[in-house]
Amino acid sequence: MTDMTVHKPTPFLPQEELEVYHREADLLATIKGLEAGHLVLITDFYHSGSVLLKEVQRHLNTTLPKKTFKEQRDYRAAYHTLSNRIMIEIKAHQLAVKKAPAIGWFEKLYPQTSDFLLTFPQVQGLNSAWQWYENGISIPVLRNKIHPYYGVYFPTRFEHVALFDQWLKRYSGAKKTAIDVGVGSGILALQLVKYGFQKVFGTDTNPNAIIGLKESMGETKLSRKIELDVGSLFGKWSKPTELIVFNPPWLPETRESEYLDEAIYYDKALFPAFFKAAKDILLPDGKLVLIFSNLAQISGLIKTNPIEEELAQSGRFQLERCYKKNVKRASEKTKRDAHWRKTEEVELWVLTHA
Template sequence: MAVSKAEVNGMSELTLNKPEIIVSDKQLMLFSKGTDVRLTIKTLEAGHPVLITAFYSNGLTLLKELKVYLHKKLPNKSFKEQREYRAQYKKLSSLILIEIVDYKLAVKKAPAIGWLEKLYPEASRFLLPFVQVQGLNSAWQWYENGVNIPVLRNKIHPYFGTYFPTRYDHLILFDNWLKRYEGPKKSAIDVGIGSGVLSLQMVKHGFQKVHGTDTNPNAIFGLNESIKDTKLSRKITLEYANLFGTHEKQTELIVFNPPWLPTSSRLNRLDEAIYYNESLFPDFFESAKQRLLPDGKLVLLFSNLAQITEVTKAHPIEKELAEGGRFELEKCLKRKVKLASDKTKRDQHWRALEEVELWVLKPI
């Protein structure tokens, strides 16, 4: 990922995540409809880039042929073959390039992708991997058309590189809890604000001020762009920071929708929306205790996903309640997750056992 600078409401410049551009003076192999596919793939295997020309669909064709070739070479019959297949596809597909000139793809019948101008305002001619362009195109459609979230009145428009929910059971659980919440609504903190759904839910239910933090600069920048000229800008403040950032004032409600799966590997910024490291929960609970009013509530949205997929038997919230000495349980609400579509190709037999959880803790 490359980075670019952007400023949010007078904050120091944010470094946005984006696909890294390629500038090359070398003669590249060109691929179009009549090009020898086998020779093209051999060129990729030798580590040499290939440039898609003429039509956008030629890139789709080459990716399809690459998958067919790799499936024959690595039949995916064992876990080792599956892992090797994914690694090979990622390596070779990243060498398939497409040219951008004046913020447009330099081929016919190509989609218009607004991110090319938003993310690369100072670059007029460059190359990008075709698979990265596909990702930019999908992200632009979500951003332009918006995403309907059942618990919100209006669509959200997620910025490039920002996590947004595609499953809603935990959001429905939170919305139902908010409907019954009878505490004060002067302020709240949303840790890991992401695309802003939880904050928007709280504002919908009458909270006067919500402070949102995130370690993903794209999330903070994108949300700021979305709300800066609306009434929401007076209700939601944003900070690019880990956990609570510089926010020291105690509040009535702290909300956290953390990652649901543990990992032992090094995380990048996008992975942080999916996997948590071993220090996340201890650090969070320690900081949350200091920032919660004596009669305040701490709400965490979680899942039994890690347990039912046997990733781990440990449950970080249960561990805090048993050993932390900082909070006690007020209630834990659970909701069965809808089964995956019959059309999905993934093996998700465990989904029948999955539940989302809403934990309400209060300080001791």
């Protein structure tokens, strides 16, 4: 299908004998082994891995304080280190423990390697991703479900795609081409096709996004309407277009975002580079649409958002209109600071050449 290299957990082959963990094993001794740098292999039931992870959390809760920001970061780092020393074996593309889920990614992502080890958190992530991929996710603004590929960001809230859908309904400009920067799971590109755009060019720095979308489109009409490229910002697309759509990350990068998805966190160079490139590729009467949020502002991470800074400082673009939509209240189960939701809004910024 493609010669792109898919991003996936690196398979592990042990160079030394691993400690084993099963239901009857001494939990405290196992955790002490993890702290000493030993790798521990789950050998009986899949659930034993979950039990051991909970015990690691309980152990850290009693040994590490979590009051200050630094203490919380140290706690997360310690948990990340210990949990990723818990291993599980894959044999013939199946988990080699009892009552384990069937995870199709093993065969799909590792066709040349049938026997290997992964960390238990990696396998948990693969399992969750396989359920989303197999079952699909219903998106309110699309007729068909999306089936996100492993390692590709997809939204769990949909106010921003609903806001974009409302804007597209009223859009009366030319619909020859559009560029979706950071196409991800393809929702915005599919919306553009839904509203009659003849050709949509999508880019993403994550090869899994491109691989997954190409696979899901196959040889259908969509594959002729949506053209994809792995690359930052506009990738290989240089021909001027009448519409550019960008749903960038909503939070600025911080020291603790080292291991986190660049679909969620942006570095300080992203927006200046994007606006500079967008000016050269947007047709004179074209529109630049950015889907953003006030989350970073209301949580105190930034004072003014990067779109406002661009409009105030560069002279490249002017504001046509900014649409806003309130975000629904957080679930009672969420661990995020739900009080932010009272004032959280998603934003759709429409810019034109200054």
